[in-house]
Amino acid sequence: DIGDPRKLADYQVRERIDIVFSICEMIGFRAREGLVPSLCEVLGIPYVLSPPDALMISLDKGLCNYQVRQVGVPLPDWLVVSSADQLQRIAVGDIPLPCLVKPVAEGSGMGIDNTSVATCSQTLELAVDRILSDYRQPALVQAYLEGPEYTVGLVEHDGEVAALRPLEIQPRKNVEHFLYDFSTKEHADELVAFVPVTEEHLARQLESIG
Numbered sequence: 336d337i338g339d340p341r342k343l344a345d346y347q348v349r350e351r352i353d354i355v356f357s358i359c360e361m362i363g364f365r366a367r368e369g370l371v372p373s374l375c376e377v378l379g380i381p382y383v384l385s386p387p388d389a390l391m392i393s394l395d396k397g398l399c400n401y402q403v404r405q406v407g408v409p410l411p412d413w414l415v416v417s418s419a420d421q422l423q424r425i426a427v428g429d430i431p432l433p434c435l436v437k438p439v440a441e442g443s444g445m446g447i448d449n450t451s452v453a454t455c456s457q458t459l460e461l462a463v464d465r466i467l468s469d470y471r472q473p474a475l476v477q478a479y480l481e482g483p484e485y486t487v488g489l490v491e492h493d494g495e496v497a498a499l500r501p502l503e504i505q506p507r508k509n510v511e512h513f514l515y516d517f518s519t520k521e522h523a524d525e526l527v528a529f530v531p532v533t534e535e536h537l538a539r540q541l542e543s544i545g
Contacts, residue, residue, distance in 0.1 A: 340371045343378060355382035364472065365395040365440045395440050396475045408544060411478035415439055422463050433479040433512075436462035438470040446470055447516035452479055484515050485532070487541050498542035501532040 340359050342348045357371040369387035374380070376387060385393075393399050397415040404410050414430055416422050433454045438446040446466055453459035459476070466474035488499035505528045506513045519526050532538045 340374065343371075343374045343380065349378060349380060352380060355380055357382065357384065365391050365398070368394055368442075394442060396437070397439050397473075400477075411480055413475060413477035415473045416463050416467075416476055417473040419460075419464060419467065422460060430476050431478050432459070434459065435475075435477050435479045435514075436466060437475050438466050439473045439475045441470065441472075444514070444516035444518075444520055447514055448518070449512075449514075451514060451516070452512045479512070481512075484513065485541055486529075487544070501538050501541040502529045503532055504528075505530055 337343070337348060337352075340357065343352075343355075355371065355375050357375075359371050360367055366387075369390040372382055372385070372390065373387040375382040392402055397413065400410055400413055412430055414425065416425070433452050435447075436451050436453055436459065446469070450458070450462055450465065453462045453476075463474045463476065466472070484504040485501050486504060487501045490497050490499065504515055507526055507528060515527070523529075532541065
């Protein structure tokens with residue numbers, strides 16, 4: 336563990352490194368997770384996990400939505416709201432209620448809690464204000480879809496990407512709006528069950544989207 340990833344710029348440090356495994360988030364906006372692999376790309380250091388462009392696009396949920404929709408995956412409508420004034424100018428019906436409100440550039444369910452599903456204009460305003468003030472970044476406002484939660488792991492080898500068996504994430508207790516948020520992920524063993532998808536047609540559909 337070299338601690339500060341900026342040490343990669345030091346030739347003597349790089350000489351002792353065979354390969355970089357980075358879980359470093361650094362600081363900044365959408366580019367922060369891509370800084371270490373960007374350094375590795377520039378300096379010619381082997382590394383594992385995703386390349387810089389994939390990390391930057393996937394962290395920015397607004398940009399990621401555009402990319403995913405372009406390849407034909409159906410998505411609920413969304414808006415990126417940068418200020419309270421902008422929210423006031425949004426016409427009623429631009430995003431149908433209920434909607435999900437979360438930071439545009441956070442991962443692991445950060446910024447999502449039981450106030451994140453807005454069911455009226457008042458709760459929408461409160462949820463957006465919380466994101467703008469607590470995270471100091473735009474809020475992603477997206478139509479909320481009720482339904483099961485799935486996850487699909489991907490593994491790449493020699494340029495070929497393979498999907499692992501899809502899993503359904505099932506809450507252990509009945510809740511009105513199940514959200515796989517940061518708190519739930521921290522206590523996943525207690526709060527959810529990961530159930531392999533056994534229906535083959537559904538599994539193939541999920542793998543193709545993944």
